[in-house]
Amino acid sequence: MVSIEGMTEFWDRLFGAQPDPPPLLVLLTGLVALLVVATRLPWRIARNAITIAHEGGHALVALLTGRKLHGIRLHSDTSGLTLSAGRPTGLGMVLTLLAGYLAPPLVGLGGAWLLAGNRITLLLWIAVILLLAMLVMIRNVYGALSLVVTGGAVLAVSWYASPQVQAAFAWTGVWFLLLGGVRPVVELQRLRSRGGMPASDADQLAGITPLPAFFWVVLFGLVNLAVLVAGGLLLAGPLLAGIGITW
Template identity: 80%
Template sequence: MVSINGLGDLWDKLLGAQPDPPPLLVLVTAVVALVVVATRLPWRVARNAVTIAHEGGHALAALLTGRRLHGIRLHSDTSGLTLSAGRPTGPGMILTLLAGYVAPSLVGLAGAWLLGGNRITLLLWLAVVLLLAMLVLIRNVFGVLSLLVTGGVVLAVSWYAAPQVQAAFAWTGVWFLLLGGVRPVVELQRLRSRGRMPQSDADQLARLTPFPALFWVTVFALVNLLALAVGAALLAGPILTDAGLTI
């Protein structure tokens, strides 16, 4: 049986703030994340995390707008599919389509806000909880394995790793979501310009609204770039503090 004192210690660990990371850690993790996003093979592997956030955004928006969620499929080519039922038009469908491409960056922004308050443990445990919640919605084997591996890595780091390793892992992950949220939008427009994604989220939004697909691609890009700018300012707090500046 877990004692009240033990629960109190666990609660304090979860909600407590960790020390400020060294400014060098913030810079190095940003560079590592940028290299992963910018290079082909690392991006090909790490993009699965962006796909998880993308499909999670669709699923959450569908649930919040009253649509019936049938499940999520994640594929080995880093694509994904979220199936929901409800009105094929209207605000619910529009918000569900809109949520996918902006979800990774918004998740990254939420993570940056937590790291701005040095809530590293809380961030890692929230990530595990969200991945477990999403797991019950997965409808294919690769998707289950992808979430189990991702959640297992996050859980292992949060439970066994030294505080410095946890900090490096958390800052790298959040930088990756902020930076990695921008690249799929660029890829989307590149593929659209070649006529290779006629059923993209942007094209479906164009059919449901008076605005063309390029408008929605621009919306995705602006939201993600704004999230990157604000998130970067939050993550750069230790560097600014070290330089005697404030955000």
């Protein structure tokens, strides 16, 4: 039986603020995330986290707009598929298609906001809860394994790691979501220019709206860049304060 003292300790640990991270940690974690995004093999491995956020964005908005969610698949080539039923056109479908490419940096922005308040443990536990919620809708073995491994790693860090390791893990992950949301948009347009991905989110949006696919690709890119700047400013707070800049 859990004691009141134990529950209080857990509650304080979950919602309490951790110490400000060293400015050097903020800088180094951002550089590590940038290196992963910019380097071929690390990106190929880590991109699975972007796919999880991408498909999670489709699924969440589908549910919020009244569509019936049939399931989510994650594949070993870092692609994914979210199936929902409802009207094939209309605002709900537009928002569902929009959500995929915008979700990773927007999730990163939410994480940056929590880290700006030093709520590191809370951020990690929210990530675990979201991964568990998404696991319910996974419809293939690789997808389930990906979420279990990812969620297990986050949970282990949140529960067993030192505050310094938690901070490094959280800042790197959030930087990665912010930076990693931009590269898929660039890759999308490159593939489209070569005739690839004819059923991409942008092309599907073009099929149900009067606007061309290139408009939607540009919109993805501009929104993700704006979110990257906003999230970067939140994350860089300790670094800027360390050199005497406040905002």
